[in-house]
Amino acid sequence: MLASMLWGAVMRAAVAWAAVVCARMTQEALLPTVHAETAADGRAGRVDLVSLLAMPSPCPQRVTAVAPRHVTAVAPRHVSAVAPRHVSAVATVAVRRLAALAAVAVLAGCSGSAAHRGAQSVAGHPHDMSAYDDTVRVATTSTCGAPGGGEGLTDGRFVLTAASVVAGARSATVANRAGQQVSARVVAIDPEADVAWLYAPGLPSRPTSPAQAGDHVAPAYVFSVGGHTMSVLRAISLERTTRTGTDVYRSHAVTRQVYVLHLDHPVVADVTGSPVLDDDGHLLGLALSGAAGDKEVVALAGDAVARSPATDALRHLADPSAAPAPVTKCAPAG
Secondary structure: OHHHHHHHHHHHHHHHHHHHHHHHHHHHHHOOOOOOEOOOOOOOOEOOHHHHHHOOOOOOOOOOOOOOOOHHHHOOOOHHHHOOOOOOHHHHHHHHHHHHHHHHHHHHHHOOHHHHHHOOOOOOOHHHOOHHHHEEEEEEEEOOOOOEEEEEEEOOOEEEEOHHHHOOEEEEEEEOOOOOEEEEEEEEEEOOOOEEEEEOOOOOOOOOOEOOOOOOOOOEEEEEEEOOEEEEEEEEEEEEEEEEEEOOOOOOEEEEEEEEEEEOOOOOOOOOOOEEEOOOOOEEEEEEEOOOOOOEEEEEEHHHHHHOHHHHHHHOOOOOOOOOOOOOOOOOOO
């Protein structure tokens, strides 16, 4: 009888603790920045890319290619304290196991994975992911010589791409795999993080969301547009790390938080600026390198994009159509 009562009390305590933690995390995540706006194509209730990147993750961020090994670390260390001191060792072990299960429940519930896994899964199906329609080809004219370009991701109003793609650009256009094309103008650029934003309203887009702690991270997918076709590269493994290089203009050293993606097939054409999605179809990062023949792509982590001064400037842009174009210069080739 005592064991049964204790078991019931422990179950109730674990569930209540998980509910309180999840509710608090979810409230903190949703209150500051979430807002939806009507896009240029007339659809309401979509969260634009800028707001998406500003949304804090409700659970601890993933820093490796796999789920955190010590998921029980979010549980109190002295979980046995909720039970009477005279409880047997078996009951204490049960308490610890229940606390670990509660921790897993918090990770699953607060990360949003429960919600998106309840919908139709896109895992292993990059053709069903939003980037399959929303990846665009960025073409530029500049004073730097031959026309340039790269890849990008649109939300129907703005396009996220690498700063190296548009450095020195005088004009730009973006086109999706369906052949729809609109004019674009650079409105924010960060040569240190290698992030740029273009104002290019008029293309259709689908809702997307940022990578979350409960996601399946690998394989990951790199999307790029070539003509009227979409190319999808698969990374069979990846890791998050810090890399030191130079800014876009190669004037000084910078350090970036990146994902290094190991592809199962070599890159066919340059994928700089391409969106990188995890296996759950969520935005993981922005490709900064990946030339033809490479079997490794380096992508700036999504949270690094969110911290970029270019992203911050875009959040404070009242009228992007009238904003002066930032001053850029030609980036060294190679």
